[in-house]
Amino acid sequence: MLKIFTILRLVGTVMKKSLPIIVIVVLVIIGIIYITTKNSSNSNMQGMHMMNGSSMQGMDMGDKQSAAQSNRTYTYTLQLTSSTSNLQPNQQTTITYKIVDDQGNILKDYALDHTKLMHFIVVRKDLQDFQHIHPDFNKNTGEFRIPVTFPEIGTYRLFADFTPANGQKDAQGDILSVTPYKDVNVGDITKYTPQAVTPDTQTIKTVGDFQITYTLPQPLQANKSATITAHVTKNGQPVTDMQEYLGALAHGILLKQDTLDFAHLHDMGQMGSGSMQGMSMQNMNTGNAKITNTGPNITFTYSFPSSGVYKLFTQFEEQGNVITTDYTMQVQ
Numbered sequence: 001m002l003k004i005f006t007i008l009r010l011v012g013t014v015m016k017k018s019l020p021i022i023v024i025v026v027l028v029i030i031g032i033i034y035i036t037t038k039n040s041s042n043s044n045m046q047g048m049h050m051m052n053g054s055s056m057q058g059m060d061m062g063d064k065q066s067a068a069q070s071n072r073t074y075t076y077t078l079q080l081t082s083s084t085s086n087l088q089p090n091q092q093t094t095i096t097y098k099i100v101d102d103q104g105n106i107l108k109d110y111a112l113d114h115t116k117l118m119h120f121i122v123v124r125k126d127l128q129d130f131q132h133i134h135p136d137f138n139k140n141t142g143e144f145r146i147p148v149t150f151p152e153i154g155t156y157r158l159f160a161d162f163t164p165a166n167g168q169k170d171a172q173g174d175i176l177s178v179t180p181y182k183d184v185n186v187g188d189i190t191k192y193t194p195q196a197v198t199p200d201t202q203t204i205k206t207v208g209d210f211q212i213t214y215t216l217p218q219p220l221q222a223n224k225s226a227t228i229t230a231h232v233t234k235n236g237q238p239v240t241d242m243q244e245y246l247g248a249l250a251h252g253i254l255l256k257q258d259t260l261d262f263a264h265l266h267d268m269g270q271m272g273s274g275s276m277q278g279m280s281m282q283n284m285n286t287g288n289a290k291i292t293n294t295g296p297n298i299t300f301t302y303s304f305p306s307s308g309v310y311k312l313f314t315q316f317e318e319q320g321n322v323i324t325t326d327y328t329m330q331v332q
């Protein structure tokens with residue numbers, strides 16, 4: 001017993017004596033970790049700045065690789081450069097904007113994404129008045145420019161949907177596409193009463209001469225892969241002459257009520273329910289997409305991240321016209 005006590009006391013003494021040393025060692029280790037991690041992120045930005053004086057002038061291969069290699073995910077904001085203080089309904093206005101990364105640099109290098117550098121989605125926050133349009137781009141200034149007409153008064157969300165060219169990957173390892181947004185007020189919004197976003201009870205929607213019949217799982221549940229099919233007929237006849245639209249058979253912009261969570265879905269138009277079979281990313285993005293499925297069914301597969309009310313805007317092209325249909329659904 002005494003022996004144990006002696007040993008313990010001995011250990012205690014040693015510990016007391018070496019404690020300061022242990023603390024110092026730990027601090028040094030923390031310091032090293034901190035410095036090494038800090039150095040690795042700084043070097044990219046410095047590289048970008050240093051390389052060409054004025055930041056972001058045409059990102060070269062080095063930047064693309066360093067961003068991808070560093071696995072550092074940049075975040076981006078939509079910076080409006082035109083005034084939006086006096087937007088009026090039914091008056092065309094030119095919106096200009098730039099995309100700025102989290103280091104304050106203007107993004108000028110974009111990957112072609114479904115044949116476009118930038119997809120611009122405009123929607124009133126009650127999910128009315130949806131527009132999917134494509135701005136002009138000035139690579140020298142990094143500025144996008146687009147004429148927009150807001151049909152009614154209200155608060156609108158402007159989404160900039162694009163893929164940075166730096167090859168960043170998202171958590172799933174897919175090429176990262178990002179969708180920063182800005183809200184703008186149009187007209188006297190004190191007179192604006194948002195419309196209710198009510199789930200559709202009818203499965204058939206009519207747009208001009210088109211009837212679109214929706215089939216979806218009942219009940220629609222969150223975090224479960226769901227297949228949504230839109231069967232398209234025109235004057236009662238199945239539409240089988242759909243054309244490639246922006247590198248796909250159809251695009252689906254899915255927006256959640258209130259939060260306006262955004263998802264961009266595609267039916268790639270390949271036989272075998274919307275799969276990518278026989279479709280290269282290259283073709284998809286450069287518009288050389290050869291769709292083999294030309295209708296009458298459009299299919300999207302999606303796993304809703306949370307319960308709530310969602311509105312799906314589906315767009316396809318037929319005889320040179322882009323048709324937009326929508327369907328509002330309740331997800332449990």
Ligand SMILES: [Cu+2]
Nearest residue numbers: 116119120132
């Ligand atoms: Cu687009």
